[in-house]
Amino acid sequence: MNSGDTAWMLASTALVLVMIVPGLALFYGGLVRSKNVLSTVMHSFIVLCLVTVIWVLFGYSLAFGPDRGGVIGSLDWAGLSGVGAQPHPLYGATIPHGVFMLFQLMLAALTPALITGAFAERIRFSAVLLFTSLWSIFIYAPLAHWIWGGGWLSKMGGLDFAGGAVVHISAGASALACALAVGRRRGWRTDYMPPHNLPFVLLGTGLLWFGWFGFNGGSARGANAVAMGALIATQVAAAASALSWMTVEWMHRGKPTVLGVASGAVAGLAAVTGAAGYIGPMWAMVIGIVAGGLCYFAIVWKGRIGYDDALDVVGIHGIGGIIGVLATGFVASKGLNPAAADGLFFGNPAQVGVQSITVVAVALYAFVGTYVILKLVDGSMGLRITPEQEATGLDLSQHNERAYS
Secondary structure (H helix, E strand, O other): OOHHHHHHHHHHHHHHHHHHHHHHHHHHHHHOOHHHHHHHHHHHHHHHHHHHHHHHHHHHHHHHOOEEOOOEEOOOOHHHOOOOOOOOOOOOOOOOHHHHHHHHHHHHHHHHHHHOOOOOOOEOHHHHHHHHHHHHHHHHHHHHHHHHOOOHHHHHOOOOOOOHHHHHHHHHHHHHHHHHHHOOOOOOOOOOOOOOOHHHHHHHHHHHHHHHHHHHHHOOOOOOHHHHHHHHHHHHHHHHHHHHHHHHHHHHHOOOOHHHHHHHHHHHHHHHHOOOOOOOHHHHHHHHHHHHHHHHHHHHHHHHHOOOOOOOHHHHHHHHHHHHHHHHHHHOOOOOOOOOOOOHHHOOOHHHHHHHHHHHHHHHHHHHHHHHHHHHHHHHOOOEOOHHHHHHOHHHHHHOOOOOO
């Protein structure tokens, strides 16, 4: 084992925790109306708690345990049996297996926390608990195994450095299913629903950006040159995407906005996640510029298409993730990361096809599986609060609390 690699992974784990609470909680909390801020913040906290318990009991084993048919892991590591201080050769030869498990726990918790933005302001709290539990077991664990745990996509050569597909595409596709299954908020077409606290949004964005260094850098599984490259790519893509979004919005709407810059930064971070350890800084800049523009218009088109993804999980994380995973097929370089494959621009056109299959497989499985889970939850307890509760707000109707007196 290597103490430097272990220390970096422990620090990266803590950084990703900061992304969830308080980073994502503040980011989402600022975006909703004041009557729903506590319920929105609560979603991030309770998802972290739920996924932690599931991960320890059997989630980690399903995602990363010994392969069963390329689809799922076995239950050999249930209860973290055999997951301790000794390294596992597949998951980091220089770090304890338990450290890798803990790092992956944070990614497993972040993903359903992202999804909660799609059904914000209108879902029962009890439905969130059941949905998160089922989604973590039946959607996240198989997807993580397919790509990172020795499953069929990894055997095919699919590349996803830190979660462009496993985290962001799956969250975006699932968010679309949530928006369709739960339905629109009351007054979505007619009422103005601005963010109630933009300083919260900016603070949350800053904490997300800060934590993303652990998210992407920790996926190198050590303090090494790949981690360095991933951090550089992360910073460059986020900055380029924020500037790109701001410019496009300025040209399209006449003024740049604080919300636009924050959203652009997060879009760039989501886009670079799948590619960060495989690309140089100039390609990271290109990915960021493309993500800023395309994610902006994905949100503009949302209103025309007519689905109510309340906090734009589809447009930012789904589209951003697709951009990054597809870009990997063009610009990945084994010269930067020997564990990767070269992309089209480095002499390997087949990688574009592999990455395209990865995108389609993850998005389709996540969307269909999530929709089925939502229908089961709706049939068992109901997804939506009543119109009266929605008018009152989830803070009072679900938690009997107010954020502001």
